[in-house]
Amino acid sequence: MIKLIEKIEGEAKLNFSFEKGLIDFVEIEFLSTRNIEKILQNKNALDALVITPRVCGICNHAHLMASVQALESCYEELELSNRAKITRELTLNFEIIHNHFKWFYLTIMPLMGYKQYLLKATQPSQLMAKAIATIAGQYPHTSYSIIGGVVSDIGMMDLIKVENYIDKTLKFFEQNLVHAKSDEFLECNNSNKLLSKEGDLPNLVNKIKDNGWSNVGKSYDRFIAFGENSYFKKGKSIKTRLTTNIYIDKVQEASNINSYAKNVLYKERYYEVGPLSRAMINKTPLIKDAHRKYGDSILSRILARVCEIPQLLNHSKKLIKQLDLSEPSYIKPKIDISDITALGSSAIEASRGFSKSDDRIREYSISRTEL
Amino acid sequence: MLSKKLKILWLTAITCNGNTHSFLNYPHLDIFMDTFEFIYHPSIDSAYTLNDIINKEIACDILIIEGSISTEYIKADAPIVDIINKYASKVQKIVTVGTCASFGGMFRESDYKDTTGLHFDKERPTSLFEHIKEKTISLSGCPVHPDIIANTLYSIEKKRAIELDSLLRPKEFFAYTVHNGCTRNEYFEYKIDNHQFGKKEGCMFYDHGCHAPYTHGSCNKILWNEVNSKTRTGLSCMGCTEPTFPKGDFFHTKKNMGIPQYLPFGVAKRTYLTLAGITKAFHIKRLEEDLFDD
Amino acid sequence: MSIKRADKKKEKKELIMQKALELFASKGFYSTTIPDIALSLKMSVGNIYNYFKSKDILAKEIIKYISIYLGNKLKDINEKDISTQEKTRQIVEVYFGVALLKPEMIDYFLRIYLSNREVFQDGCEGMICVNEFVTEIMIYFEEGVECGDLRDQDFFSAFGLFMGYLGGMVFLKGENILPKKIDEYVDDISINIYKALRT
Numbered sequence: 001m002i003k004l005i006e007k008i009e010g011e012a013k014l015n016f017s018f019e020k021g022l023i024d025f026v027e028i029e030f031l032s033t034r035n036i037e038k039i040l041q042n043k044n045a046l047d048a049l050v051i052t053p054r055v056c057g058i059c060n061h062a063h064l065m066a067s068v069q070a071l072e073s074c075y076e077e078l079e080l081s082n083r084a085k086i087t088r089e090l091t092l093n094f095e096i097i098h099n100h101f102k103w104f105y106l107t108i109m110p111l112m113g114y115k116q117y118l119l120k121a122t123q124p125s126q127l128m129a130k131a132i133a134t135i136a137g138q139y140p141h142t143s144y145s146i147i148g149g150v151v152s153d154i155g156m157m158d159l160i161k162v163e164n165y166i167d168k169t170l171k172f173f174e175q176n177l178v179h180a181k182s183d184e185f186l187e188c189n190n191s192n193k194l195l196s197k198e199g200d201l202p203n204l205v206n207k208i209k210d211n212g213w214s215n216v217g218k219s220y221d222r223f224i225a226f227g228e229n230s231y232f233k234k235g236k237s238i239k240t241r242l243t244t245n246i247y248i249d250k251v252q253e254a255s256n257i258n259s260y261a262k263n264v265l266y267k268e269r270y271y272e273v274g275p276l277s278r279a280m281i282n283k284t285p286l287i288k289d290a291h292r293k294y295g296d297s298i299l300s301r302i303l304a305r306v307c308e309i310p311q312l313l314n315h316s317k318k319l320i321k322q323l324d325l326s327e328p329s330y331i332k333p334k335i336d337i338s339d340i341t342a343l344g345s346s347a348i349e350a351s352r353g354f355s356k357s358d359d360r361i362r363e364y365s366i367s368r369t370e371l
Numbered sequence: 372m373l374s375k376k377l378k379i380l381w382l383t384a385i386t387c388n389g390n391t392h393s394f395l396n397y398p399h400l401d402i403f404m405d406t407f408e409f410i411y412h413p414s415i416d417s418a419y420t421l422n423d424i425i426n427k428e429i430a431c432d433i434l435i436i437e438g439s440i441s442t443e444y445i446k447a448d449a450p451i452v453d454i455i456n457k458y459a460s461k462v463q464k465i466v467t468v469g470t471c472a473s474f475g476g477m478f479r480e481s482d483y484k485d486t487t488g489l490h491f492d493k494e495r496p497t498s499l500f501e502h503i504k505e506k507t508i509s510l511s512g513c514p515v516h517p518d519i520i521a522n523t524l525y526s527i528e529k530k531r532a533i534e535l536d537s538l539l540r541p542k543e544f545f546a547y548t549v550h551n552g553c554t555r556n557e558y559f560e561y562k563i564d565n566h567q568f569g570k571k572e573g574c575m576f577y578d579h580g581c582h583a584p585y586t587h588g589s590c591n592k593i594l595w596n597e598v599n600s601k602t603r604t605g606l607s608c609m610g611c612t613e614p615t616f617p618k619g620d621f622f623h624t625k626k627n628m629g630i631p632q633y634l635p636f637g638v639a640k641r642t643y644l645t646l647a648g649i650t651k652a653f654h655i656k657r658l659e660e661d662l663f664d665d
Numbered sequence: 666m667s668i669k670r671a672d673k674k675k676e677k678k679e680l681i682m683q684k685a686l687e688l689f690a691s692k693g694f695y696s697t698t699i700p701d702i703a704l705s706l707k708m709s710v711g712n713i714y715n716y717f718k719s720k721d722i723l724a725k726e727i728i729k730y731i732s733i734y735l736g737n738k739l740k741d742i743n744e745k746d747i748s749t750q751e752k753t754r755q756i757v758e759v760y761f762g763v764a765l766l767k768p769e770m771i772d773y774f775l776r777i778y779l780s781n782r783e784v785f786q787d788g789c790e791g792m793i794c795v796n797e798f799v800t801e802i803m804i805y806f807e808e809g810v811e812c813g814d815l816r817d818q819d820f821f822s823a824f825g826l827f828m829g830y831l832g833g834m835v836f837l838k839g840e841n842i843l844p845k846k847i848d849e850y851v852d853d854i855s856i857n858i859y860k861a862l863r864t
Contacts, residue, residue, distance in 0.1 A: 010388075153605060626817070627810035628810050653791070
């Protein structure tokens with residue numbers, strides 16, 4: 001049986017194979033490709049900062065960060081100020097958060113039979129977009145992160161604005177997703193306690209449980225994350241067994257004859273990426289508990305994803321306190337990128353997965369794994 | 372009882388959906404949804420599935436196209452060209468959102484055959500959809516600003532005549548240049564060409580490839596996300612509303628013996644050079660220092 | 666003021682400037698006074714001051730006058746549909762032509778404008794008083810690079826080469842060192858310049 005999946009920034013076909021009335025295997029076929037790698041060929045290296053974000057309208061910022069870090073990895077020595085690093089992490093967090101709100105209210109809730117609350121998706125995501133725009137000029141599609149730092153020279157008043165957007169978004173979370181103080185939520189390590197609260201998240205998850213879908217969506221119970229920063233850790237977790245020694249060059253791409261999307265494997269095995277993986281690797285107490293009860297099912301996945309919202313908002317507030325505006329935003333590289341021939345790579349955690357970029361100044365390949 | 376809302380089909384072709392997500396930043400979506408209804412949209416729920424849209428006859432008032440177009444591009448087993456033609460004949464107006472749908476844009480170089488905008492391949496008019504050109508409004512930008520989309524749709528709904536330029540873009544948004552309203556204008560005016568990235572001072576036109584003085588748009592008039600713009604924050608304009616986007620060689624000003632190759636719109640070379648020559652003779656201390664210096 | 670009167674005033678100004686140029690060239694800048702100029706034109710000193718409020722102002726207006734004069738000639742060349750090599754030749758030809766026919770103009774530029782900067786420091790900062798001339802040189806360079814004939818380089822490196830060379834030749838002429846008439850050097854000089862600047 002073939003079913004068309006729509007509204008996923010395009011369409012895909014799911015090809016179901018059945019055995020004894022139950023789904024045995026599903027093949028995903030992506031029907032189109034944008035060929036960004038081809039578009040990048042033979043362009044100047046810095047052009048990647050403008051072209052690559054155009055892979056995607058909802059995670060363009062992650063691609064910008066992956067591009068710039070891949071280009072920076074071509075340098076033997078490059079100085080980056082803490083101010084630039086923190087600024088980049090902040091805007092990336094905001095994109096991830098904005099994406100999670102959209103995902104929850106535009107996609108997942110309707111999937112589970114609820115009405116689509118458009119304004120509940122757009123209100124907080126617009127706040128996060130404003131936070132990004134205050135720093136990076138606009139959202140979507142900015143290229144404000146360049147080799148050597150960021151172009152913006154924001155001031156203290158701009159940061160106050162950004163903090164206000166964070167606080168407003170947190171408040172939205174508390175008033176809609178889980179009716180509880182976010183501090184309380186962040187300390188929670190018992191998923192049952194969460195499910196006893198009021199709010200769109202517990203309502204949704206309880207509905208899933210009540211419908212007997214708690215075991216739906218289970219996969220290999222293998223998790224991996226590469227994009228390390230001050231919040232996300234690199235590592236892999238097979239069930240709960242964590243290993244931090246993982247190597248990006250062991251990530252392989254395999255062409256899929258049925259689909260434009262490439263299969264991505266680590267040491268020849270499939271792993272899940274995204275919020276659940278990140279939570280398993282970070283050993284987030286609430287998600288560890290959910291995993292204990294529900295495995296790597298859709299339930300754990302939803303909780304992990306929504307949970308990232310207050311976590312990242314809170315972490316962003318901490319990052320802002322560490323921001324030292326007396327540092328330079330940008331330090332001009334001693335060598336121009338056009339004088340370098342090298343192979344660079346990077347990994348960035350994005351909303352749904354991670355983006356790995358391999359960058360030869362002449363060629364560019366993106367492998368991106370998504371849930 | 373038939374809904375009095377205007378029916379919009381938001382059809383995506385070869386696109387990254389940047390315009391879809393830009394539109395979701397429109398601050399007045401609540402009242403927008405009181406006036407308009409999407410019969411299909413890439414993110415917003417609609418009464419119809421893609422299969423319905425393709426295979427059934429659904430009433431529609433406005434066709435929005437996002438993404439570049441190719442005769443090779445198939446959407447849910449139907450050629451995109453056929454879907455466009457089917458609805459184009461029914462609707463009052465066709466609106467191309469984004470530079471890809473208007474001129475080919477970023478995905479013009481993708482692997483699909485002859486990828487172009489609806490009526491233009493960069494600046495060159497194409498003939499495939501000539502029969503619907505009089506119904507079309509082009510809203511270029513990568514992405515296009517949400518206000519531009521919403522206000523154009525409202526103008527259609529209110530049956531107001533929209534004055535268009537030769538590329539079918541509403542003059543009210545596209546007659547301006549991105550340069551109008553940039554907070555760094557003073558550095559441009561006095562030809563202070565000492566811009567460094569990461570500084571709030573300086574103008575990116577001289578060395579860092581800012582297209583703003585020769586790019587049509589309202590970015591510095593209506594601002595992005597109601598708060599800012601690329602050039603204000605220190606990022607060069609990439610000329611994304613123009614048919615030539617992506618021009619490449621971004622972040623770098625092409626100069627011929629020190630003279631920028633691309634000059635502000637409508638300014639003759641002689642005029643520009645004379646002004647540049649005069650202003651360069653003077654030193655304005657305030658503009659050569661950091662803004663916060665005493 | 667009616668157009669006819671304005672024209673007459675302009676003509677008179679040019680006459681005064683032309684005479685001043687001749688006197689500066691023969692007697693020297695500092696030795697020439699406004700009364701000298703008035704006498705040679707059979708005008709009253711007061712009348713001269715109607716046109717130029719001071720000798721300094723006269724000096725600045727003269728340089729502007731020369732710049733516009735040369736600038737217009739160069740503009741005509743720039744607007745022609747000819748090769749960069751031919752443009753180079755014609756520019757050199759114009760410059761040497763003026764050196765031959767109106768030596769007082771080039772003489773003024775080299776010996777007075779460049780050598781007495783203190784006279785020109787207020788109101789003639791940088792190159793603003795020779796703007797028209799410099800703009801045309803800029804256009805010649807810019808279009809030459811854009812069409813691929815000239816090598817892209819720093820503007821001042823190229824400008825120094827071109828102007829320094831021309832100025833040097835005119836200086837030598839002024840010292841009566843050149844064996845040939847200056848316009849006989851047009852071919853060699855323009856070939857040398859083009860070869861130095863081209864891609």
